[in-house]
Amino acid sequence: MMIAHLAIWTQDLERIRAFYETYFGATSSAIYQNSAKQFSSYFLSFGEGCQLELMHRPDVPTDSTDPLVQRTGLxxxxxxxxxxxxxxxxxxxxxxxxxxxxxxxxxxxxxxxxxxxxxxxxxxxxxxx
Missing domain, CATH: 3.10.180.10 (2,3-Dihydroxybiphenyl 1,2-Dioxygenase, domain 1)
Incomplete structure (x- = not known):
């Protein structure tokens, strides 16, 4: 068994993608967009092993006051x-x-x-x- 990917909800999808490409040598997939759900994401690869999924949806809050509700970060x-x-x-x-x-x-x-x-x-x- 192995971890396939980790996911981060982000407020600024392009900025966070550029950060991981610039400093960690990540290679990005093409953007995935689902307009019905206002969802977009990239999968980042680091050569081998686990991928990082960067996700954005405008209604995901930035705070963690309710652990059962989606929020940004990890x-x-x-x-x-x-x-x-x-x-x-x-x-x-x-x-x-x-x-x-x-x-x-x-x-x-x-x-x-x-x-x-x-x-x-x-x-x-x-x-x-």
């Missing part, structure tokens, strides 16, 4: 970049470009080397080896 996901050096380089690039680095790079108590950054809609991304 808690976090991790992207493996292959080495300590690549974690450092990507983290520094994102920081230089104005994205917030929440933590690290550092070695965690359980031995992972990682940093945590926020994407344009404040979703947490762990960058790890």
């Amino acid at each position: 808690i976090h996901f991790a992207v493996s970049v292959g080495s300590h050096r690549q974690v450092d380089l990507l983290t520094n690039r994102l920081k230089t470009d104005g994205f917030r680095v929440v933590d690290g790079p550092r070695t965690t108590g359980d031995g992972y080397y990682e940093s945590v950054v926020l994407d344009p809609e404040q979703n947490r991304i762990e960058i790890t080896i």
